[in-house]
Amino acid sequence: MNNNQLKPTLGTLHLWGIAVGLVISGEYFGWSYGWGIAGTLGFLVTTLLIATMYTSFIFSFTELTTAIPHAGGPFAYSRRAFGETGGLIAGMATLIEFVFAPPAIAMAIGAYLNVQYPQLDPKYAAVGAYLVFMTLNILGVKIAAMFELCVTLLAVFELLVFMGVVSPGFSFSNFVANGWAGHDEFDGAAITGIFAAIPFAIWFFLAIEGAAMAAEEAKDPKRTIPKAYVAGILTLVFLALGVMVMAGGVGDWRTLSDINDPLPQAMKMVVGEHSNWMHMLVWIGLFGLIASFHGIILGYSRQFFALARAGYLPQSLAKLSRFQTPHRAVIAGGVIGMLAVLSDGLFDLQGMSLTAAMITMAVFGAIVMYIMSMLSLFRLRRTEPHLDRTYRAPGYPLIPAVALALSLVCLVAMVWFNPVIATLFVLLMMIGYLYFIMTKTQRENAPQDALLNSD
Template identity: 70%
Template sequence: MKPASNQQSIGQAMHHELKQTLGTWQLWGIAVGLVISGEYFGWSYGWASAGTLGFVITAIFVAAMYTTFIFSFTELTTSIPHAGGPFAYGRQAFGPTGGYLAGAATLVEFVFAPPAIALAIGAYLHVQFPGLEPKHAAMGAYLVFMALNIAGVQIAAAFELCVTLLAIFELLVFMGVVSPGFRWSNFTTGGWAGANTFSMGSFHGMFAAIPFAIWFFLAIEGVAMAAEEAKNPKRSIPIAYVTGILTLVVLAIGVMVFAGAAGDWTKLSNINDPLPQAMKFIVGEHSGWMHMLVWLGLFGLVASFHGIILGYSRQIFALARAGYLPEWLSKVHPRFKTPHRAILAGGVLGIAAIYSDELIQFGGQTLTANIVTMSVFGAIVMYIVSMLALFKLRRSAPNMERPYRAPLFPFFPAFALVAAVICLATMVYFNFLVAIVFAIFLALGYVYFLLTRHQREAAPTDALLEE
């Protein structure tokens, strides 16, 4: 029982409300923008272990997982339009512990993804300004875009839509500029984990590359965290999700194939700026096209970076509002009505990760690769909990309003669930040290969860999650 009366709880909750201002186009911009940096960098690390052809198979498997997941996840988002997103679904289906697991996993995903993107922004700027330290540029990106997110969600969403459209345009320009040098033989040479023929070793590389295929699509589910700020979430979110995942699948395939066919693909793996380097094969280092790509390429990175700041801040805000994190993190700015404290808290953690080489660079992986892998661990655990919640709620709450129902139920969510379990198992096998660190994060968080039950009992009534 909560100590406050219903009237008190409702009054208290009003101090933790977000403004409903987002339309369908803006939600589509957030859906694509959250992810589109994955087309610019990160995925090429998968070539190092799987080769180009092996990675194509891995990417197709992951694309199928994401497509079925999004079609299923949309049912949860429209039924429970809550800023906590997966946290709210886990809590509704499995109680406070389920909410903790989903919320903590989502928090790891969305807090660790921005530093990887910020480092890529730094790498792109370093191409133009060799004297600029990439880490300092990454920190500068945090400061600028945290400020923009604090200024208001309407401003942030309008900016997100603009940079997302520019980022898509830039990817099309990239494919057009490198197309004269397109040679399928470039893409297929050494395409099976460094060999020209398929072997059992190719399977090893394909499984090891799973985190980097996931990076193509990671964080699209972040639209769920803008659900409380959508004008008509039950209509606009399904449109944004479905068109968003289709846009991203087409762009991912196009960018990967055109980059690999432009020249020696082995020179593009294990770097943070594969597209500018691929373009060098065709137009040379000093071409105006190359410099244009670097500048326009920043739009894609900025779109994801900016969008994920919006995502992590809403997750921190929702967890704090429900008593899973300190209550002061749930306060919204009195003027801008944005969760400014949550935005700043996630930024502090991200900047710390950028400058934590000794802590995060281990297991033979680069700093960026380990940050990407940590973020993917959070995502996969959240996907598993979300699909389990979908099945549970279909049974335990059959009369819940479902404006959108997962197509081909139970096959779509079952495929997404099984695929996510396979991804998690293989990631633990190939990234055991990162898995241990991830497990330690969850364990420490669970201890905090057990010690702070009083916070959740005193939290304001959450009408969306009341039975």
């Protein structure tokens, strides 16, 4: 096999496991930071808005994934639609999303382990998680995908158990108390909170699009990917709303905001600190974090690989190991992530914790990528009407337009409420652009890829 060609080995269930597994940690932590900004009711409004955006986005994005099954995902679609510069914007944004999400998840893994082992430093646990799951990703995509499917199924089951166990302690009055940005009145502060909490509602669904990066490794992608994506987004919307509402109704939700382990703490209110249910939640709950962590490592490595193969990054990152996995790409993203984890507490990022800052940075990358993907869908419909589209976005052009419009609203709100992180995001994009203009020859000498060109 060519040493820069990935091998198709994944079926529909594997792809569903990747799509849901990439995201499912968002049901375990991260979203409760939105409560601290918007309150439970305000954040529920934000979540419904973002769920609408993601559902319309996935139903539209799937058309691109099946028509252009490429490891670069959004990079490939935007390059084909808008040329090299368009590919750079989407590729860099996707890379930022997938490189900065894992440190947040790794820190949550450390926080969950710290519940069981208070003497364990969450930073060292996070670095250990990187080393273990980087290794697993290097050993082969079939092994990685099967592991991802197993831990995802366990994580989904465990979230259902959580909802069932806390349901006797649920009270709607608890959920709505102080529900508008920390008080009972719907006013200007509540509206501001709804928009300021956008990054943490996006965290419920962030990275589902990463399954597109496994498209080259999918068997019959034109048939398997639509099934996996549609089932995946429906699974995640149900779990996100169920977990958030049930957790918010078991007591004073304000004690659960701004922490990395809201589910164990919510369950503690109902069953007590020493219940077997609590121990089960912590240990099985780790599977949800691990599923996303492991899956996003797969996603960032494929993005590094695709950009390097096309000459947008050093071509050494496109080399495959004897297991036919992009091992150097896995290591590159892991080194960045571990440095981010170890820097926790060294910088002041708008007063945010490392977890909140990493989530916000990842969301900036995601939103820019969503905008580029929807623009690519519209452009390719016009410029390549005869492109083989075995799946077409339903309700075109309305459904993709909804996804695009809501993505633009999110981007404006993100910049308004997070100017420091926005500046850092722009700086990273500019560094990517400087490398881009300095390496034209490298791109010209890269292997030709028919999926990146309309010719």
